[in-house]
Amino acid sequence: MFEKLSQSLKKATDKITNAIFLDKDLVEGIVKDLQRSLIEADVNILLVKKLSDKIRQEALDERVKGIDKKEHLIKLLHEELVKILGKYKPLELQTGQNRIMLLGLYGAGKTTTIAKLGNYFAKRGKKVALIGLDVHRPAAKEQLKQLAEKNKLNYFIDEKETNALKTWKSFEPKLKGYDLILIDTAGRHTLDEELVKEIKTLGKEIKPTETILVMPADIGQAAKKQASEFQDALKISGVIITRMDSTAKGGGALTACAETNAGVYFITTGEKINDLETFNPQTFLSRLLGMGDLDALLEKIKLVTDEGQQKKMQEKLQGGKLTLEDVVEQVKSMNKIGGFGKIKSMIPGLGNAKISDELLEGQQEKIAKWEHIIKSMTKEERENPDVFNKTPSRISRVAAGAGVNNSEIKALLKQYKILNDMIKESSGLEMDESGTLSQKQMMKLAKKFGKVKKMRF
Known part of the structure; x- marks a missing residue:
């Protein structure tokens, strides 16, 4: 995950640390390496330029001398990178029953993510139920059933019902004893009026405590447009970014969410049930810099x-x-x-x-x-x-x-x-x-x- 960017960041901090003098040529070389790696990670070029200008300005500021300047520059690089990754926004469950509705377009990975979330909270002692309300994709209910059974999670699906609202109403009385209800909803190729209407109708009936958008990392900077559209239409409370392990564009997806103030709750890093991580910009960057997480x-x-x-x-x-x-x-x-x-x-x-x-x-x-x-x-x-x-x-x-x-x-x-x-x-x-x-x-x-x-x- 982000091997090239990680190598570039480590190289930049090593160059700063080992430099006898931070002259203009050295600083320019560091900036060029960072720019190349950030752009390859699909980070918005305006953000890259802003970071580059800040490093040049601080590195060549004559008011800060010697070792203090090197420490100051590494600290600045760290702080600016954390800033473009966004604020830490953990998913905190409320007292009483929580209902989390997952939204997203086709192929985003909603159903597998619901199973990962269910496993995540079940391991923390919560009584979890997965609900299949995707009545449009033929394999959605069967996929949810298989994932739930494989990982010993409670689930509710109606293989015959084709109306999502009727499905919810039939299951709601059986859900009183659960701490957390995770709801899989339908996707579309685009955020069209029909999808918005269906999700809004379900939202009024379900009254979710969280409405989370699931997006794949490989869409890169396009995440900004998608997050903004879902936010405007359906008032999402946060984002989960999937497939972070299989693309070089994850940086674009993460920074795009930060630009739209759509906090990233989790990232998924593989196909296994345990491949789910909370996203903390500070510790995520620490890992990229080789300092672990x-x-x-x-x-x-x-x-x-x-x-x-x-x-x-x-x-x-x-x-x-x-x-x-x-x-x-x-x-x-x-x-x-x-x-x-x-x-x-x-x-x-x-x-x-x-x-x-x-x-x-x-x-x-x-x-x-x-x-x-x-x-x-x-x-x-x-x-x-x-x-x-x-x-x-x-x-x-x-x-x-x-x-x-x-x-x-x-x-x-x-x-x-x-x-x-x-x-x-x-x-x-x-x-x-x-x-x-x-x-x-x-x-x-x-x-x-x-x-x-x-x-x-």
Whole structure:
């Protein structure tokens, strides 16, 4: 996702950081690189020009000198990029029953997004129901049914009824016990009068607490026109942008929504049920700059673990101490999320780590072997792997018991050490007022773990 833009931003910040003097030629080179990458990401050219002019002006301002100027320029770049990405607008459920109606044109991904949203809130303890009111697309109801059943979500569809309003009225009495109702509506090729009329009629009857527009990222800057039209006609409360993983135009869609003040609640980053992320411009940019996005990573973990597991793991993380069994469970969770290749950009310092496809593909086999190795260990060794450092002969005993080479025991212990060191380092960092790592602390963490050139997974 945004690999070229990410590389360009990292290159720009590195050039600024490592420069002895910020002269005109260097600044112009940085600006040109940024312009190229932002335009390739389909960001509005007027926004790109405005950002470029601001960087040139501040970089060549003689009132700010030396190291202060470099820090000032990196801070400015960060702030201006966050500004064009828009304000953070989380989707907050109200007390009582919430009714969220999803709108969008054909092919936007409304039905799959409804299932992802249902899974997202079900994992957070909400009682969720999916309602199929798309009576025009022949496969819509069957698709919703399959997605709901596959992911153990409650759903209501009427395969025979062709009137969306009648369908809603027949189901409404059965929905009283649910915390959250997610409503799939019909799409069209364009926002025509017929669609507007149908959605308005449904809205009067359903009285949704949120009306969310679903748009694909690959429409780029055209998102501005689409968001404006839906906002004018149907008063949308927010946006979900889909397929962010499969296009270079996502920057255009995100910045276009910011221009129209249509806050982006979520982005989807793949086809799997857990490929849904809250959109926070600050942490999203942090990931592009190679400083990770720990908030998004924790959100991902919540999608594959229940509340009891989450609480237990959180206590261990806060204590800064993991067992070998925890390491294996965390790697298993990574695979459910989409594998290490998908989440490494969320971990501070690992965005640039070169990890071969062969290593990533061998993950499942390695997990099975690790579990087998752990069974040959004593309780003390599993819970406190540091004892292997004090008594190296334990490695040979465990290897013999598990029928593996000593090197494989050492590889597991190395994995444990890397993860445990990262947890200890993170637990010692200070949080800002919002409860998240500050930019300075994120850079500190990224710098420390960015030095790890070769990692074994």
